[in-house]
Amino acid sequence: MHRIGLLLVAAVLLGFGIAQVNSQDIAGIEDCTKTTGLDKRTGCFQSNIDFLNRQMAKTSADLQQKLAAANTEIGQLKRTVATLQTDVTALQATIATLQTNLTNLQTGVEALQKNAKKPDTK
Numbered sequence: 001m002h003r004i005g006l007l008l009v010a011a012v013l014l015g016f017g018i019a020q021v022n023s024q025d026i027a028g029i030e031d032c033t034k035t036t037g038l039d040k041r042t043g044c045f046q047s048n049i050d051f052l053n054r055q056m057a058k059t060s061a062d063l064q065q066k067l068a069a070a071n072t073e074i075g076q077l078k079r080t081v082a083t084l085q086t087d088v089t090a091l092q093a094t095i096a097t098l099q100t101n102l103t104n105l106q107t108g109v110e111a112l113q114k115n116a117k118k119p120d121t122k
Contacts (some may be wrong), residue, residue, distance in 0.1 A: 028055070 029053050032044035 029048050030044050032041055032048065035041045035044045
């Protein structure tokens with residue numbers, strides 16, 4: 001039991017050294033290694049934990065807001081694509097109709113030209 005306790009204390013002390021290096025990299029984190037007294041040190045750690053929890057909640061809320069905006073934009077883009085696909089289909093149908101009409105006109109013109117070229121045989 002004492003060995004486990006010593007191991008935990010060693011891990012915590014080692015963690016303080018790592019926390020000291022890392023806490024300087026994060027604005028708003030207090031350096032708890034200089035605090036004396038178990039209650040003050042525990043309070044310092046709790047303050048850091050609370051700060052990090054608030055930062056995570058803020059970041060999460062910001063990301064959720066960005067995700068919602070992106071989903072809204074994706075929905076709008078999908079509706080735009082659907083409208084454009086409908087327009088393209090309508091234009092393709094119009095082109096097919098115009099091509100049919102053009103073919104009919106060309107056939108009619110060719111028939112008129114054949115009839116016009118035939119000389120009167122009276």
